[in-house]
Amino acid sequence: GENVEQHPSTLSVxxxxxxxxxxxYSDSASNYFPWYKQxxxxxxQLIIDIRSNVGEKKDxxxxxxxxxxxxxxxxxxxxxxxxxxAVYFCAATPLTGGGNKLTFGTGTQLKVEL
Amino acid sequence: EAGVxxxxxxxxxxxGQTVTLRCDPISGHDNLYWYRRxxxxxxxxxxxxxxxxxxxxxxxxxxxxxAERTGGTYSTLKVQPAELEDSGVYFCASSHRGVNTxxxxxxxxxxxxx
Numbered sequence: 001g002e003n004v005e006q007h008p009s010t011l012s013v014x015x016x017x018x019x020x021x022x023x024x025y026s027d028s029a030s031n032y033f034p035w036y037k038q039x040x041x042x043x044x045q046l047i048i049d050i051r052s053n054v055g056e057k058k059d060x061x062x063x064x065x066x067x068x069x070x071x072x073x074x075x076x077x078x079x080x081x082x083x084x085x086a087v088y089f090c091a092a093t094p095l096t097g098g099g100n101k102l103t104f105g106t107g108t109q110l111k112v113e114l
Numbered sequence: 115e116a117g118v119x120x121x122x123x124x125x126x127x128x129x130g131q132t133v134t135l136r137c138d139p140i141s142g143h144d145n146l147y148w149y150r151r152x153x154x155x156x157x158x159x160x161x162x163x164x165x166x167x168x169x170x171x172x173x174x175x176x177x178x179x180x181a182e183r184t185g186g187t188y189s190t191l192k193v194q195p196a197e198l199e200d201s202g203v204y205f206c207a208s209s210h211r212g213v214n215t216x217x218x219x220x221x222x223x224x225x226x227x228x
Contacts (some may be wrong), residue, residue, distance in 0.1 A: 104157040
């Protein structure tokens, strides 16, 4: 089955700096890679996703890159703000007939310091 | 649109007792998933319903866990008898039918077995 590794487990940056979180996956059949953000006491929420037919996707200060050959994908947050502080999870799923059995990484606790 | 709701938000039970968790998915979502996060680790898949049918229960830890989705609406996850290692946060998620559509998560139930 799929195995997703995520690094780092904790990341502390100064406000305004960039943050990068990296994930690797094992199943070459995986074709959908969502990123979830979980703020303290709240539900995980999808912030961006990428499919294997593209190499990069941006949404304002957030971008995700995908390298299918190397089987890794990364989340980039620019101009970090205190409200970016949260746990971020990457996930991967292979193409199926329906539904998303997501395999998650272990999460990255991002702290943006003033 | 109401989100995915889970009850209770917290539960503390003694080893050997029974606990039932409930999930109300977003109305109209045929896919319903249960996941679990043990402290500091990844969010792990437990099982997947399509309407009332179990599509994939490969992640269920053992036969002490029983999930149901009668009528294809809300779902329950019963743990009987609970063991210490069952402690963690249990998440429910739902999505529309189709390949790789967004999964919306509930806030989770934090289960502590003492």
